[in-house]
Amino acid sequence: MLDIKNIYKNFGDLKVLKGVSTHVEKGEVISLIGVSGSGKSTLLRCMNLLETPTFGEVWMEGKLLTPVDPYLHAEVIQASNTYKKLREEGLSDEEAVRKIKDEDLLHEKHGREGKEYTALIKKIYQENHLDANLARQKMGMVFQQFNLFNNLTVLGNITLAPVKIGMDRIRKAKRAGRPVTETKESVRAAAEKKAMDLLKRIGLEDKADSYPSSLSGGQKQRIAIIRALAMDPDVMLFDEPTSALDPEMVGEVLDLIKELVKSGMTMVVVTHEMGFAREVSDRVLFVDEGYIKEEGTPEEIFRHPKDAHLKDFLAKVL
Amino acid sequence: MSFSTFFSNIGMLLSRYWHVFVLEGVKYTLLLAAIAVVGGTILGALFALGKRGKIRPLKWLIGAVVEVVRGTPMLLQLYAGVFMLPRIFPILNEVDDIVSVTVVLVINSAAYTSEIIRSGIQAVDIGQTEAARSLGLSERTTMLHVVLPQAVKNILPALGNEFITVVKETSLASTFFVGEIMTSYLKVKGNTYLTLECLTIVGAIYFILTFTLSKLLQRAERRMKHA
Ligand SMILES: Nc1ncnc2c1ncn2[C@@H]1O[C@H](COP(=O)(O)OP(=O)(O)O)[C@@H](O)[C@H]1O
Ligand SMILES: [Mg+2]
Numbered sequence: 001m002l003d004i005k006n007i008y009k010n011f012g013d014l015k016v017l018k019g020v021s022t023h024v025e026k027g028e029v030i031s032l033i034g035v036s037g038s039g040k041s042t043l044l045r046c047m048n049l050l051e052t053p054t055f056g057e058v059w060m061e062g063k064l065l066t067p068v069d070p071y072l073h074a075e076v077i078q079a080s081n082t083y084k085k086l087r088e089e090g091l092s093d094e095e096a097v098r099k100i101k102d103e104d105l106l107h108e109k110h111g112r113e114g115k116e117y118t119a120l121i122k123k124i125y126q127e128n129h130l131d132a133n134l135a136r137q138k139m140g141m142v143f144q145q146f147n148l149f150n151n152l153t154v155l156g157n158i159t160l161a162p163v164k165i166g167m168d169r170i171r172k173a174k175r176a177g178r179p180v181t182e183t184k185e186s187v188r189a190a191a192e193k194k195a196m197d198l199l200k201r202i203g204l205e206d207k208a209d210s211y212p213s214s215l216s217g218g219q220k221q222r223i224a225i226i227r228a229l230a231m232d233p234d235v236m237l238f239d240e241p242t243s244a245l246d247p248e249m250v251g252e253v254l255d256l257i258k259e260l261v262k263s264g265m266t267m268v269v270v271t272h273e274m275g276f277a278r279e280v281s282d283r284v285l286f287v288d289e290g291y292i293k294e295e296g297t298p299e300e301i302f303r304h305p306k307d308a309h310l311k312d313f314l315a316k317v318l
Numbered sequence: 319m320s321f322s323t324f325f326s327n328i329g330m331l332l333s334r335y336w337h338v339f340v341l342e343g344v345k346y347t348l349l350l351a352a353i354a355v356v357g358g359t360i361l362g363a364l365f366a367l368g369k370r371g372k373i374r375p376l377k378w379l380i381g382a383v384v385e386v387v388r389g390t391p392m393l394l395q396l397y398a399g400v401f402m403l404p405r406i407f408p409i410l411n412e413v414d415d416i417v418s419v420t421v422v423l424v425i426n427s428a429a430y431t432s433e434i435i436r437s438g439i440q441a442v443d444i445g446q447t448e449a450a451r452s453l454g455l456s457e458r459t460t461m462l463h464v465v466l467p468q469a470v471k472n473i474l475p476a477l478g479n480e481f482i483t484v485v486k487e488t489s490l491a492s493t494f495f496v497g498e499i500m501t502s503y504l505k506v507k508g509n510t511y512l513t514l515e516c517l518t519i520v521g522a523i524y525f526i527l528t529f530t531l532s533k534l535l536q537r538a539e540r541r542m543k544h545a
Contacts, residue, residue, distance in 0.1 A: 050448055137454030147449035151467040160463060161453035224449075231453060 001026045001235055001266050002047060005072055007056035009042050016042045017053070018290035024235065024268060029261055031277035032270045033301075034287035035313055040270040043287060044237050047268065048139045049132045055107075060138070061234070063130035068121045070106050076124070079116040080106055137165060140228025144240040146220040148212035148227070155208040158195035158227045163188055165231075191230070198226040202256060218249030222256050229260075236260065238269040274317055278302055286310045327515045335506045339519060343502030344527070350498055351485040353420055358427025358484070359477065365432035366439065367461075380432070387429035393490050395422050400494055416496045423491070427484055434480065438473035439465060471542055478535035482528045489524075499523055 002024035009017040016039040024030055032040045045051040047058060049065055057072055058065045070076040077083055077097050082105045086096035100106055106113065149157050166187035173180045199205040202222045212220055221241055228236060241257065242250045254276055260267065261280045271277050277284055277298065284301040286294040286309075294307045302318075305311045332339070365380050387395065399422035404410040410418070442465050450460040492500030503520045507513055 048452055050452060133451075133454050133456055135454075136452055139452070141449075141452035143445060143449060145445050147443075147445040149446060149449065149464050151464065151471070161450075161455055164455060164459050164463070228453070 001028075001061060002268075003057075003059035004043075004047065005057040005059065006069070007043070007046050007053045007058070009039070009046060009051060010054045015290055017046070019056075020287075020290075020292055021056075022285065022292060022295070024266060026234075026266055027264050028266055028282045029280050030268045031281040031284045031298075032268065032287055033272075033274070033277060033284060033313070038287045039290060040287050041239050044141075044239050044268060044270050047237060048136050048141055050141070059128075060130065060135050062128070063135070064125065064128040065130055065132055065135050068124045070117070070121060071101050073120070073124060076117060076120045077101070077106065079114065079120050081112075081114040081117070082106060084114070137161075137231055138234045140225075140231060140233035140236040142221070142224050142228060142236065142238045142241050144243050146212075146217070146224045146244070148215075148220055148224055150212055153209050153211055154199070154204070154215075154223055155192065155195055157212070157223065158198065158230050159188070159191040161227075162191040162194070162230055166191065194230055195226075198229060199223075202226060216249060217245045218252045221245065221249075221253045225253075225256055225260075235266040235268070238267065238271070240270050240272060242271070242273060272317065274302070274314075286313070288313075324515065327512050328519060331506060331510065331512060331515055331519060335502075338502045338506055339499070339523060342497055343499035343520070344523060346496065346501070347485065347488050347498040347527070350420060350423060350488045350491060350496070351481070354423035354427045354484045354488070355481050357420075357424035358431050358480075361424060361428035362431030363435055365428055366435040369432065369436060370439070383425070384429045384432060387426050388433075392426060392487055393493065395426055396490055396493060398422070415494045419491045419494055419496050423484065423488065426487075427480065430480055430483075431477065434473050434476045435469065438469035438476075441472050442468045474535075474539050474542060478532065478539070481535070482531055485528055485531065486524060 004020060004022045004024075007017050007020045008015070020043055022030075032043065034040050042051055046053045046056075049058065053066055055069050055071065056066070057069050068076070070080070074097060077100055078093070080100070082100055083096050086099060087093070091099065148154075149160065152160060166182065167184065170180055170182055170184070170187070196205060196208065199208055204219060204223065207215065207219065207223075212223075215223070225236075225241075238257065242253050245253060250273070254273065257267075257269070257276075258280060269277070269281075279298075281298050283295060284298055285292050286301065286305075286307065288307070288309045294301065294305065294310050301310070302314065305314055365384065368376050369380050369384075371377065396419060399418040400415055403418075404413070446464050446468065447460055450464045451457075455463075488498050489500040491498055492504060495501050495504070499520050503516050507516045510516070
């Protein structure tokens with residue numbers, strides 16, 4: 001489903017992620033845990049390109065969402081002028097590739113590299129690239145601060161993206177001369193019906209015409225979740241979905257997420273709710289100092305932690 | 319001069335020169351201000367978007383225009399539009415003064431409005447944009463349907479103030495005799511030599527205009543708040 005390949009993320013001089021790789025299988029539930037500021041949100045936001053990784057690639061179902069990272073493709077490195085020069089200086093193939101990777105030599109010279117190198121990067125990109133907007137339509141995200149659109153009603157919040165994207169679909173089909181079965185009205189009607197069904201599912205259909213400012217935190221977050229579900233995502237990303245809630249509202253949001261787990265939704269959840277992580281996760285990743293320091297089943301992580309920092313962390317939060 | 323002659327003079331001026339003050343003066347002032355504000359808001363929004371955009375030279379150009387307009391007196395800008403630029407580009411001699419004056423007013427208003435809009439956009443929580451983008455919406459749709467509606471609500475009071483400022487600033491255009499309220503003053507004073515009475519009348523007209531506008535804007539704001 002999702003393939004995270006050697007992600008680095010710098011904010012100026014601050015190196016937040018220093019080479020993170022992982023894979024999210026279809027139907028898998030993954031929890032990201034770690035101290036605050038360790039880069040959990042950054043990693044999650046790199047998955048749907050809200051943050052652009054400094055290096056590394058993100059793949060979704062065989063499609064590349066980021067620019068090509070030359071360091072992940074040996075043949076690209078070998079086609080560069082820098083590589084040729086190092087070989088002429090007497091380094092072996094392996095030494096030259098290693099040196100270029102370790103010293104980040106290509107990054108400095110992107111613009112001035114050889115024709116073949118540039119062509120290879122372009123080719124990989126063109127063959128595999130998927131537009132970030134299209135990818136995001138299949139990746140729902142839920143934020144700590146809910147982020148419901150303040151200027152729209154609950155129904156407007158849920159239908160905005162399905163309607164706008166439906167309109168785009170119609171426009172594109174027309175331009176390409178393909179037969180168009182949908183109309184503006186049918187797209188809107190379908191989106192509204194779906195939104196009302198989802199609202200019924202969480203028992204908030206009477207809030208359809210309310211504005212977000214009139215809702216409780218728990219209601220806002222549950223609506224934020226179904227707003228993402230209205231796009232029929234293949235994977236859901238949660239960034240501490242209960243951290244901004246009053247304690248008495250945590251339960252209703254966790255229950256909804258658990259319901260999603262049961263329905264087989266693929267998800268990645270950043271959470272401080274260790275009990276929840278333990279209960280629902282197939283795999284738990286401990287993020288620390290810019291790396292995934294330890295990963296394993298809930299049993300392995302919570303019962304038999306190996307890393308010293310993980311032990312400290314668990315001692316504090318459990 | 320007694321108060322009674324003062325007031326009877328005012329009465330006389332109003333009855334005899336009503337059309338000059340109101341039909342011409344108020345009409346042109348409101349027309350100039352409306353064009354300046356509508357044009358200024360549209361151009362200002364374009365400036366604001368351009369300055370947030372990715373085209374470097376355009377950002378610099380807009381930045382320069384905004385800084386120059388905000389850093390020089392309005393009257394000087396009017397002189398530049400009517401006298402200086404036609405010297406440099408003789409083609410502009412063909413252009414009517416009132417057109418030049420209007421263009422200067424629009425650009426002036428756009429410079430101030432663009433800063434208002436820019437800060438209004440910045441004041442919208444970044445989480446709103448992130449939520450929209452995370453659903454797969456384009457930058458354009460996000461701006462149009464999520465960010466701008468909230469920004470407009472935030473900046474309405476400041477835009478209203480800008481409108482009122484522009485109404486008053488159109489008085490500077492009288493330097494070029496374009497027919498707004500201050501031009502009416504110059505005309506009537508030239509005929510009657512009743513300086514004080516004429517000034518009182520135009521003062522009252524400006525006050526009534528701006529006061530009415532500010533009340534109307536307050537009502538519009540209140541209505542926006544409930545939406
Ligand atoms: N947009 C940003 N600009 C600069 N620094 C950032 C930005 N986003 C996050 N950071 C920094 O990156 C580090 C990791 O942040 P984050 O991923 O939010 O951590 P976590 O979610 O684990 O608490 C923090 O030190 C944070 O201050
Ligand atoms: Mg975080």
